[in-house]
Amino acid sequence: MTRTKVALVGIGKIAIDQHVPALNASPDWELAATVSRKGSVPGVPAFTDFATFLAERPDVPVVSLCMPPAPRFDYAQAALLAGRHVMLEKPPGATLAEVHALTALAAAKGLGIYATWHSRMAHAVAPAKAWLKDKTIKSAHITWREDVRKWHPGQDWVFEPGGMGVFDPGINALSILTEVLPRPVHLTKAILEFPSNRQTPIAARLTFSGQVTADFDWRQEGLQTWDITVETDSGSLALRMGGNVLEIDGKAVAGESTIMGEYPALYARMAELVRTGTSDIDLAPMVHVADALTLGRREVTDAFQF
Numbered sequence: 001m002t003r004t005k006v007a008l009v010g011i012g013k014i015a016i017d018q019h020v021p022a023l024n025a026s027p028d029w030e031l032a033a034t035v036s037r038k039g040s041v042p043g044v045p046a047f048t049d050f051a052t053f054l055a056e057r058p059d060v061p062v063v064s065l066c067m068p069p070a071p072r073f074d075y076a077q078a079a080l081l082a083g084r085h086v087m088l089e090k091p092p093g094a095t096l097a098e099v100h101a102l103t104a105l106a107a108a109k110g111l112g113i114y115a116t117w118h119s120r121m122a123h124a125v126a127p128a129k130a131w132l133k134d135k136t137i138k139s140a141h142i143t144w145r146e147d148v149r150k151w152h153p154g155q156d157w158v159f160e161p162g163g164m165g166v167f168d169p170g171i172n173a174l175s176i177l178t179e180v181l182p183r184p185v186h187l188t189k190a191i192l193e194f195p196s197n198r199q200t201p202i203a204a205r206l207t208f209s210g211q212v213t214a215d216f217d218w219r220q221e222g223l224q225t226w227d228i229t230v231e232t233d234s235g236s237l238a239l240r241m242g243g244n245v246l247e248i249d250g251k252a253v254a255g256e257s258t259i260m261g262e263y264p265a266l267y268a269r270m271a272e273l274v275r276t277g278t279s280d281i282d283l284a285p286m287v288h289v290a291d292a293l294t295l296g297r298r299e300v301t302d303a304f305q306f
């Protein structure tokens, strides 16, 4: 089978941790180039400028954009205008409007665009969705507590406008919630804790319609928690390990306690989109984040330094 050439753009933590291993293990893809001002991947032709890459490598039909969300629009737009299919890391952009613009541009050019949500590919998300399909939801709660210093070491962009703060991981939980609940919910209240020296929240407590609540905190050291619990008319469900393990009434019934299946599944999906010339853009998780930032009550907390 011929492998499709892809360029990885923005060689940093997630590109090295997940994208490169997923591409190297895939029968569908050949990592044909990187574009990054400082980063590179051994053995792969490296560009430091995106326009130069687009001009010099018309043989690469797909680009996968791994830089932070704020600068991503310009790269995605340039790629689409140059006739390339585009894969976007999560969150797909800095604003909803810019992702709508990219979606329209991709459609006009007949190209595929994929707003990836890696947590939706976690091992237990599909079985959880199937189990909840015909249940009445009584309540649900998200606990997403992790250590920003461990997962975003020195990445000041997460605390700059467009970086989304604790919603950078929290949107993963919302991507699962919006996938598995049989009916949509909407945000009704949010309390956001901003470090006194930062532009984005480090913690958030959210309330949604339908007795759904969420607790996001980026200050948790030691044990990290990525759990979603759902009470229904016929039993309780828990998704643990970021959606990778499913428990029903306290007993593990599906999944695997590893996150390593998520990026291979994203690239398999992107291969399908390129083959069929279609797009996959669901902005539901980002709508909740935008609503929280619109409706949220701001509380100022201790200054934060990496």
Ligand code: NAP
Binding pocket: 009, 010, 011, 012, 013, 014, 015, 035, 036, 037, 038, 039, 066, 067, 068, 069, 071, 089, 090, 091, 118, 151, 152, 155, 168
């Ligand atoms: P990162 O390491 O800070 O950034 C990735 C790379 O993007 C950087 O190495 C940099 O490469 C490039 N970059 C940074 N700022 C840029 C700018 N203003 N313009 C152009 N390129 C720029 O971030 P990351 O942790 O990989 O996260 C990137 C994306 O992946 C985010 O959307 C994040 O939510 C998502 N993600 C991260 C994780 C995680 O665990 N960290 C997990 C899942 C998803 P050069 O300096 O070499 O150009």
